[in-house]
Amino acid sequence: MKKHIKNRNVAIIGIGQTTLSSHKEDQNQVEMVSEAVRNALADANMTLDDIDCIVHGNMELFEMQFQPDMWHALGCGSYGKDEYRITTGGTVGATLVCASDSLVASGQYDTVLCLGFEKLQEGNTTGGITNMADPLWFRNLQTGALTSTTATEMIKEFGKERVLRAAMKYRIMIDKHAMLNERAHRRLGLEYDQLETLMETSPQLVGELRLIHMCSQSDGACAMILTNEDRVKKGTAKPPVWIRDHETSHRGENMSNLYGAKKPKSTHRDCAEKLFKRNGIENPLEYFDVFEMYDPSAYWGLDWLREFLLLKDDEVLNLMEAGEFDMDGKLPVNPSGGVIASNPIGATAMLRPAEAALQIRGDAGGHQIKKEVRHALASGFGGTLWTVMLMLEKELNW
Amino acid sequence: MATKRVAICAVAQHKNEPDLWYRRFQNMLLDVLEDLQGQTGFKYGEGGVEMIVSTSDDFFDARTISNNGVTDVIGGQYLAEEKMAQEGLNAIGYANAIILSGHKDLVLIMGHCKESQGESRNMITNCGFDPFYGRATGLDYLNAAGLQARAYMKKSGLTDDQMAEIVVRSRQWAAKNPYANAQEAIPAGKVKSSPMLCDPIRQLHAYPVSDGAVGLLLASEERAKEFTDKPVWITGFANCMDTFFFGDRDLTSNFALKNATEKACRKAGIQDLKKAADVVEVMDCYAYQQPMWMEGLGFCGDGEGARFIAEGGPGKHRVNLSGGTLAGNPLIIAGLYRAAEATLQLQGGAGDRQVPDAKCAVAHSTNGPAGQFHSVLILEA
Numbered sequence: 001m002k003k004h005i006k007n008r009n010v011a012i013i014g015i016g017q018t019t020l021s022s023h024k025e026d027q028n029q030v031e032m033v034s035e036a037v038r039n040a041l042a043d044a045n046m047t048l049d050d051i052d053c054i055v056h057g058n059m060e061l062f063e064m065q066f067q068p069d070m071w072h073a074l075g076c077g078s079y080g081k082d083e084y085r086i087t088t089g090g091t092v093g094a095t096l097v098c099a100s101d102s103l104v105a106s107g108q109y110d111t112v113l114c115l116g117f118e119k120l121q122e123g124n125t126t127g128g129i130t131n132m133a134d135p136l137w138f139r140n141l142q143t144g145a146l147t148s149t150t151a152t153e154m155i156k157e158f159g160k161e162r163v164l165r166a167a168m169k170y171r172i173m174i175d176k177h178a179m180l181n182e183r184a185h186r187r188l189g190l191e192y193d194q195l196e197t198l199m200e201t202s203p204q205l206v207g208e209l210r211l212i213h214m215c216s217q218s219d220g221a222c223a224m225i226l227t228n229e230d231r232v233k234k235g236t237a238k239p240p241v242w243i244r245d246h247e248t249s250h251r252g253e254n255m256s257n258l259y260g261a262k263k264p265k266s267t268h269r270d271c272a273e274k275l276f277k278r279n280g281i282e283n284p285l286e287y288f289d290v291f292e293m294y295d296p297s298a299y300w301g302l303d304w305l306r307e308f309l310l311l312k313d314d315e316v317l318n319l320m321e322a323g324e325f326d327m328d329g330k331l332p333v334n335p336s337g338g339v340i341a342s343n344p345i346g347a348t349a350m351l352r353p354a355e356a357a358l359q360i361r362g363d364a365g366g367h368q369i370k371k372e373v374r375h376a377l378a379s380g381f382g383g384t385l386w387t388v389m390l391m392l393e394k395e396l397n398w
Numbered sequence: 399m400a401t402k403r404v405a406i407c408a409v410a411q412h413k414n415e416p417d418l419w420y421r422r423f424q425n426m427l428l429d430v431l432e433d434l435q436g437q438t439g440f441k442y443g444e445g446g447v448e449m450i451v452s453t454s455d456d457f458f459d460a461r462t463i464s465n466n467g468v469t470d471v472i473g474g475q476y477l478a479e480e481k482m483a484q485e486g487l488n489a490i491g492y493a494n495a496i497i498l499s500g501h502k503d504l505v506l507i508m509g510h511c512k513e514s515q516g517e518s519r520n521m522i523t524n525c526g527f528d529p530f531y532g533r534a535t536g537l538d539y540l541n542a543a544g545l546q547a548r549a550y551m552k553k554s555g556l557t558d559d560q561m562a563e564i565v566v567r568s569r570q571w572a573a574k575n576p577y578a579n580a581q582e583a584i585p586a587g588k589v590k591s592s593p594m595l596c597d598p599i600r601q602l603h604a605y606p607v608s609d610g611a612v613g614l615l616l617a618s619e620e621r622a623k624e625f626t627d628k629p630v631w632i633t634g635f636a637n638c639m640d641t642f643f644f645g646d647r648d649l650t651s652n653f654a655l656k657n658a659t660e661k662a663c664r665k666a667g668i669q670d671l672k673k674a675a676d677v678v679e680v681m682d683c684y685a686y687q688q689p690m691w692m693e694g695l696g697f698c699g700d701g702e703g704a705r706f707i708a709e710g711g712p713g714k715h716r717v718n719l720s721g722g723t724l725a726g727n728p729l730i731i732a733g734l735y736r737a738a739e740a741t742l743q744l745q746g747g748a749g750d751r752q753v754p755d756a757k758c759a760v761a762h763s764t765n766g767p768a769g770q771f772h773s774v775l776i777l778e779a
Contacts, residue, residue, distance in 0.1 A: 007499050059456065061457070061462040066522055070771065074642050079640065081639060082637050082638065083771065084482070086480055087480075089462075095480055103495045105499035105500065106498035134461075250479040252470025383469075
């Protein structure tokens, strides 16, 4: 097997999530963060004494909390320990897992706990995202994360009827998955026979993007514990999930990327090509058993699947129409309900590898895939189309 | 392939200025980047730099995901770029780990901050307190430092005269540092008569508002020689977090700094940092912090910082020959400036400030209110 050699191998041995909700008013930020950390420690059957380093992340301007890791020292257990705060926008949760992988693999730390959180209820999410744009050139054109550019482009490519139906089918599929996940925030109980009604009645946000297509704003946190191969050999409470490799591809918001006549290459495809080439994956659709994807809207979910899986022409629509991304399909996508169901932004991209790892462990409860999961893919999205991808494995066989 | 050690190959600094209203931070970073490329000739992409760690802050830039505004300028197009969202010295610790892990063999670090863009630093750091208690009582990093300064003066006997002396010395060295902000020589009397900002901290005891940018190129041992014949080795890095509420900590205990120092020294295999270090760069945002952090780094005993100043400790141990943070660096990248100066000293490139035959240097930074978090980097030639 082609492989990416690390200084030492790293496994996920603890996963903790809070419940995900639009209003976690019974907790302040510190208490919410603490819930995820305590759940991760309990999952790994560890105490804070076993943790060498904490890696913390979110977006400061969503809660308007400057350097939140200082206050959160009370909830995340960083007192007396090494701590890093690393951020990359919506991708931050996935970046924290990649960073923890590097920190452990380096030998600088044996066991690292990473923590992503957001309490979007406490801020103005779309206002916050709009503030991302350059104040001189782009801010007055910004609509936060709400855009129908992808819908328009797909319609131009495949025809309106087919794209609208496929996107709504994707949306209903995701809700069916969320219904199986008791932690998920939005569980609406949608049925496929509502497809045509929803296409007409869901309020339009921008162009063809309707309210039902869009992800939620949630409160929640996720924590994961990563350790090295030697520590895993001493025994772990739950089966270890190995991080085989990860890659990141970012893109700036310059004029040619935003307004150029030629559509620039997507970071999803760029990132996937690099990662799969390095690891000798020729057909990702065949290789992976599950894909937890950061899908902020139904159109993006659909469009990005073809980029991540390196699909050609209308393959993605064919697969969608044939139900191959369902729980019992060829490649189940977001059994957890994904981002459309739950989106505490700083935690969202960590929930992807967390949920993928639960699938490998066979621990996902109601939304566990029936067939064995040995190879899992997880992705994060943030900023102006930044992408992080992680490959998780059941067996350490490289 | 994994490497055994990591080198800083080159550093580039933008001159610290009080108010670069006519320059965007993107321009400042571009200058720094071109300087670094001129020194090393590094390329981006496969076989070159594939990983960038930036440092900036959403509040100071008034932009959500502040690194989004610099991704293209620092060369992050279709490459990995992540932001160290705390003081930038930690970016060096993180980049060191990335290279040691075998994930990438080159890392570019690019930090920027324009403090002049904000209405007030205190308004920003007030948001560093919890919204329930701390923020409502008007706490910010300045008056947190005031509380700590008063407690430390009581413990160590540090006087107003000594704090003035620390500032006067900072300016004398800053005059020799082409990158320093406050280079004007000032007499002690002027320090002592400067307006009281937050008792006992006077205006000239506090670091001036500054705009700046810093870049560094880090490489694995195997690749360092492609970029420099004077690699500076990272031999120890650690940081440490103290608890948050002031009532839960002894503000003069140096708990986090002592802990970080001990861990960094253990990694570097150093028994006595005081003997090993030829050059020390501490992040002294306020005058009282220089002796206090020197205590934490182990250069004098607990509560002996005032005596350390009285006995000429800063001169003897070559503390802050750059002028230190007292001469002006932005809060978010003050530690990156410390590391840049330490690197120049070990490369023999520190000009009029050069310590002959410097072999080992310490760079320090702090983050959060009243030194809640400290980072220590040990570099060797």
